[in-house]
Amino acid sequence: MRDAKIHASGVTQETAASARGELFSEERSAEVVAASFEDTPPPRLRQLLTSLVRHLHAFVKDVELTEQEWAVAINFLTRTGQMCTDVRQEFILLSDVLGVSMLVETINHRTGGTSTESTVLGPFHMVDSPKRELGDNINLDAKGTPCLVAGQVTGPDGEPLAGAVVDVWQANEDGFYDVQQPDIQPPGNLRGLFIADAAGRFWFRSVVPRYYPIPDDGPVGQLLAATGRHPNRPAHLHFIVTAPGYRPVTTHVFVADSTYLDSDAVFGVKESLVRDVPEVDDPARATEVGLANPFRALTFDLTLLRADQAPPAAQPAEVQPTVVRGAPS
Numbered sequence: 001m002r003d004a005k006i007h008a009s010g011v012t013q014e015t016a017a018s019a020r021g022e023l024f025s026e027e028r029s030a031e032v033v034a035a036s037f038e039d040t041p042p043p044r045l046r047q048l049l050t051s052l053v054r055h056l057h058a059f060v061k062d063v064e065l066t067e068q069e070w071a072v073a074i075n076f077l078t079r080t081g082q083m084c085t086d087v088r089q090e091f092i093l094l095s096d097v098l099g100v101s102m103l104v105e106t107i108n109h110r111t112g113g114t115s116t117e118s119t120v121l122g123p124f125h126m127v128d129s130p131k132r133e134l135g136d137n138i139n140l141d142a143k144g145t146p147c148l149v150a151g152q153v154t155g156p157d158g159e160p161l162a163g164a165v166v167d168v169w170q171a172n173e174d175g176f177y178d179v180q181q182p183d184i185q186p187p188g189n190l191r192g193l194f195i196a197d198a199a200g201r202f203w204f205r206s207v208v209p210r211y212y213p214i215p216d217d218g219p220v221g222q223l224l225a226a227t228g229r230h231p232n233r234p235a236h237l238h239f240i241v242t243a244p245g246y247r248p249v250t251t252h253v254f255v256a257d258s259t260y261l262d263s264d265a266v267f268g269v270k271e272s273l274v275r276d277v278p279e280v281d282d283p284a285r286a287t288e289v290g291l292a293n294p295f296r297a298l299t300f301d302l303t304l305l306r307a308d309q310a311p312p313a314a315q316p317a318e319v320q321p322t323v324v325r326g327a328p329s
């Protein structure tokens with residue numbers, strides 16, 4: 001152990017040097033604790049823990065955290081953990097409302113403005129979405145405002161991606177996914193796996209989704225209430241689009257006139273993903289597409305990066321926790 005007084009002298013060289021063996025002090029707390037991780041074998045894990053300690057200590061010093069506030073925080077995190085089940089992941093929900101989920105998503109899926117932007121996956125995706133034919137109506141219970149959804153999948157040079165797989169899922173007009181209402185909605189309602197045609201085009205019939213709240217009956221909901229925030233997400237359709245040789249995209253398209261578009265509880269909205277969904281009052285066109293007149297129409301074209309041109313993503317962590325997604329995003 002070295003003499004702590006030496007390091008408390010404030011010599012620049014000492015500050016930059018390791019604090020291994022140095023006694024804990026308010027001034028040098030971050031350096032002392034960070035030094036305890038210096039021998040962590042995986043360099044990435046060492047980097048993660050060292051940075052985490054430095055930011056945590058900076059936060060505590062910035063706000064001069066009281067013991068009571070520390071206890072409240074511990075209690076909050078404890079209750080957050082206790083809220084988690086196989087189908088409810090309150091920690092992911094916390095990450096979502098703090099914007100961390102979207103930040104991680106954005107960092108790891110940079111597009112450089114050359115392809116469709118991504119957003120969070122959310123918890124309601126089915127691994128095996130029901131296969132549909134182009135033009136199918138995925139609104140199995142015939143409720144809601146009919147909507148024709150169409151688009152084209154292309155590569156970065158505009159080349160059509162024939163056979164691209166377009167996986168879609170959405171909430172209904174009441175803001176619920178089928179899995180949330182197993183006794184009300186038919187299984188597979190408002191979901192579909194489509195194969196784009198030779199021109200990379202896809203189209204199907206559906207309904208206009210409604211905004212919906214993330215689960216707010218737990219600690220995260222209490223946090224939102226205590227801070228005057230609402231729990232809602234604006235209306236959207238989820239997409240996962242894949243094509244061989246191209247980088248997949250997981251994203252949403254947002255309905256432009258939806259409530260909460262400018263205050264998504266999980267910060268998932270990106271300007272490039274918002275689309276008008278105008279009403280079409282044209283009986284002949286309605287008959288042609290097999291919808292009641294009038295109906296609404298949503299066009300969402302997607303551009304995928306080639307796999308070999310994908311921009312560099314953030315360095316992946318060597319230690320990644322296994323989690324079950326269970327909180328809406």
Ligand SMILES: [Fe+2]
Pocket residue numbers: 122171236238329
């Ligand atoms: Fe959603």
